[in-house]
Amino acid sequence: MSLSESNDLEINKGVNPVSHGCVTLADLGPGETGIIEAIDVDVSLRRRLNALGVVKGTEIAVGHVAPMGDPRVYRLLGYQLSLRNEDARKIVLKVEDGR
Amino acid sequence: MTAQPAPDERTITVALTGNPNCGKTTLSNTLTGSNDSVGNYPRVTVEKKERVVNHRGWTIRVVDLPGIYALTSQSPEERIGRDFIHHEQPDIVVNVLDAGNLDRSLFLTTQLIEMGCPRVYAFNMMDEARAKGININVNDLTSMLGGKVVETAGITGEGCMELLDAVVETAEAMNGESTSLTLPYDSHLEDAIGRVQQLVTELHPKTMNEIQTRWLSIKLLEGDEEIIRHEDDHERLIELLGRERQNLANTHGEDSEAMFANARYGFIHGLLMESRTINPAPTQDLTHKIDDVMLHQYMGMPVFLGLMWLMFEATFTLGQYPMDWIDAGVAWVSGQVSGVLSPGMFRDVMVDGIIAGVGGTIVFLPNIVILFFFMALFSETGYLARSAFLLDRVMHKFGLHGKAFIPLVMGFGCNVPAVMACRTIESPRARLVAILINPFMSCTARLPVFILFAGAFFSHMAGTVVFAMYMLSIIVAMGVAVFLSKCVVRGGYEPFVMELPPYRIPTLRAVILHMWEKALKFLQKVAGIILVGSIVLWTLQAFPRDVDMSMDYDAGIAQLETQIESPERDERISLMQRARAQESLEKSYLGRIGLAVTPVFEPLGFGWKDTIAILTGLLAKEVVIASYAVIYAQDEGSTEYSKGLQASLSGTMTPLVAFAFMVFVLLYCPCLSTIAAIRHETNSWRWAGFSVVFSMCLAWILALGVVTVGGLMA
The missing domain is CATH 3.40.50.300 (P-loop containing nucleotide triphosphate hydrolases)
Structure with missing residues (x-):
């Protein structure tokens, strides 16, 4: 346990903070598209997301939404991935089209 | 040679x-x-x-x-x-x-x-x-x-x-050499890799080639816990790693592992740019269209519940026809065997032991095959992953992971592979909870008990009662999940990250193979444990041969037979015959064992025959039915099976007690194979033991609850 914590270094907290005003994946409405800018989650989740193509620069769109609005389906790299809003909130998107 | x-x-x-x-x-x-x-x-x-x-x-x-x-x-x-x-x-x-x-x-x-x-x-x-x-x-x-x-x-x-x-x-x-191909990274990463690799080569002289040292260096720089643990004793290396990773993070504003991941996707992107062309076909995205219904915000859940209900209803109603045929077949075989063999112990063990026990169990084959047909259909089409998606929110509330849903549904088939399938859940805590609640999911071995009891006591709404048992199994599993995650294995948050595969039309071959495989497994079980169990049960109820009866039935019957024929006389003879059979069964070894344990189940209203069925069911739940079949075959001297069994059962308890019995069988103690699977997957006898004791207590308490609450309402 202590190993994985020490592994976190100070990077996640220090360099890419999800500051107010950032557009996150959770802010996208159904059918909307964005480009991933930063992923601010713990090591183990980020590792899994990385393996699934959720990395900086990937284009991602919102698909179907589960009952009660959570989780949601995202489409990226030609396949579908489901994420909870709680986690999607930690994925920051590049601001574009004046959004 | x-x-x-x-x-x-x-x-x-x-x-x-x-x-x-x-x-x-x-x-x-x-x-x-x-x-x-x-x-x-x-x-x-x-x-x-x-x-x-x-x-x-x-x-x-x-x-x-x-x-x-x-x-x-x-x-x-x-x-x-x-x-x-x-x-x-x-x-x-x-x-x-x-x-x-x-x-x-x-x-x-x-x-x-x-x-x-x-x-x-x-x-x-x-x-x-x-x-x-x-x-x-x-x-x-x-x-x-x-x-x-x-x-x-x-x-x-x-x-x-x-x-x-x-x-x-x-x-x-191959010439014993590995194919060397290096993925190029940017200069900062390459420099860091170079420095780490140099030290790694120094620390592991001559044991690794260049590819291996480069791989190890990359893994170390990525921060792979397991690999780092292996190198833990090389202080210099650990120190260098800390420095390099911090450096990279400072200059790039990103964790080194993310940098490696980005570089890998960069490599992939370049690769595909050169070698792949896509001419988007004007076909409509069928998966998306189907999901518009299946994952509809309001329709999704009703559709899911409807499909589940359909599965259990079909299992019961469609299964009825082939069941009747098998039933008739077993009765015919039994009749033939009775006719060919001369009366005696061998005929008894064949007809009342083996044919009764094996035949009584085998009639449920169609139900099991139909249930597996639906499960194969759901999993092959890709709907199962959708159901995990639909239910994640609810599951999450119960301290479970959406992914735990798939092993739970597999548990409707058999708990053993389902417990193993819990490996797909990454977090150890969530996995443990998913493993421990799995035995509460009603496997196909319990299905015959429900079908028999629902038919015997609730014939006008049998399909619904079976569905209710399955719903109850889900509710109990969820309730236990909440209890476990609140009180026993507390832990943090686990994210839900799951791929939704496109819908695919299952091949007929795959579905049939799946059903065939399950049918074969069931038949193997019947030929093995059910066969042996039936013989043992028959022996236990047939011995000792010479018990002291409370009265001389034979003399009584003989005396009655000398009287003038009348319906009243025949009734008294048959009454006396039944009383004789009943008493000899009670005084057999089986009866004595049953009677000794019955006090435990007295508050639930179960008799000693039910106690025997419960005890034998500890081996495998299929044996419950075989037990009833053997016990009642002897008792009634009848050679008709499930129908006859249904008839013999229907008078033995009130519908309320029957319902309590179904609840008890649903929840009590995982079978031996499941206990072994839990032990294997949790790597601890403690959790396997916990599962046994916990489910026993829960089953007893809930069955008592059914009897008590039902008694108050009546």
Whole structure:
């Protein structure tokens, strides 16, 4: 346990903070598209997301939404991935089209 | 028999690896001609499987590894995959990729390339990819990926021979050296790798080649916990790593692991730019259209519940017809055997023991096959993954993970593979909860009990009562999950990250194979434990032969028979015969055991015959029915089975007690195989023991609750 914590270094907290005003994946409405800018989650989740193509620069769109609005389906790299809003909130998107 | 000069030379081990749901199992079935069950949801293979195939004079050992997205040490399956490739060093790794989904599938490939093992690539599901308008230049990729690329389609068998050819050719061309191909990173990363690699080489002199030291260095820089733990004693290395990683993070504003991941996707992107063309076909996205209904915000749940209800209703009503035929068949066999054999102990053991027990159980085969048909249908089409998605929110509330839903549904089939399927859940805590609640999911072994009891006591709404038992099993599983995660195994948050595969039309062959496999397993059980159990039960109830009866029934009957024939006389004779049978059964060994334990179940209203059924059911739940069949076959002297069994049962308890009995059988103690599976998966006798004691207490308390509350309402 202590190993994985020490592994976190100070990077996640220090360099890419999800500051107010950032557009996150959770802010996208159904059918909307964005480009991933930063992923601010713990090591183990980020590792899994990385393996699934959720990395900086990937284009991602919102698909179907589960009952009660959570989780949601995202489409990226030609396949579908489901994420909870709680986690999607930690994925920051590049601001574009004046959004 | 004579020793070949070098038998090993013609034998190679091939590891099949790839993302979940990329068609590995289907491909490997086609390659080796075997019939493992497949499903259209991620991670069907929970253990590595091994098969052998001969091709062009080579013996190829094919090891089917669990589907993984990466070679880190995140989940037990990833560890199985990585450890196998790393430690057992297969001669060739066949990397199976979903050709329609290369952007993501190649991520695993980049890690395989870095491990340096000789590779062959199967670009699978080529048929689907072509339909999407994808065209791949295989020759270009062969050189860029450092291994032969073969286009395959596991379902049609396309490219399978070519794949085996490629494996053999790669094996023939091997000279003991690994194929070296390095993934280039940017200069900062390369510098860091260089420095770490230098120290690693120094620390492990002569034990590793350059590819291995580079791989190790990259893994260390990425911060792989398991690898770092291995190198823990090299203080200098750990110190260097800390410095390098902090440096990289400072200059790039990003964790070094994310940098490596980005670079890998960059490499993949470049690769595909050169070798892949996509002419988007004007076809409509059918998966999306189906999901508009299946995953509809308001319709999704009702559709899901409707499908579940349909499954259980069909299991009951459709199963009725073949059940009647088997029933009639068993009765006919029983009649024939009774006629051929002369009266005596041998005939009794055959007719009242074996045919009653085995026949009484085998009638439920159609129900079981139908249930598995639906489960195969749901998993093959890709609906099962959707149901996990639909239910995650609810599951999450109960301290469970959406992914736990798939093992839970598998538990409706059999708890043993379901407990094993819990490996797909990454977090140890969530996995433990999912394992412990699985035995509460009503497996097909319990289905016969419900069908028998629902038919005997609730004939006008049998299908609904069976459905209610399944709903109850879900409710109890959820309730226990809440209890466990609140009180026993507390833990933090686990994210829900799951791929939703496209809908696929299941092949008839796959569905039938799946049903056949399950039917065979059931028949094996009947031929094994049920057969032996029936004989043992019969023996226990037939001995001791000479017990002291409370009155001389024989004399009484003989005396009655001398009287003038009248309906009243016949009734008294039959009454006396029944009383005699009843008393001899009570005084048999079986009766004595049952009576000794009955006080425990007295408050629930169960008699000693029910107690016997419960006790024998500890071995395997199918034995419950066999027990009843043997006990009542003797008691009634009847040779009709489930119908007769239903009739004999219907008077023995009130519907309320019958319901309580169903609840008890639903929940009490996992069968022996499940206990063993829990022990294996949790790696602890403590949890297996916990499961036994906990479920026993819960079943008893809930059954008592049913009797008490029902009694108050009546």
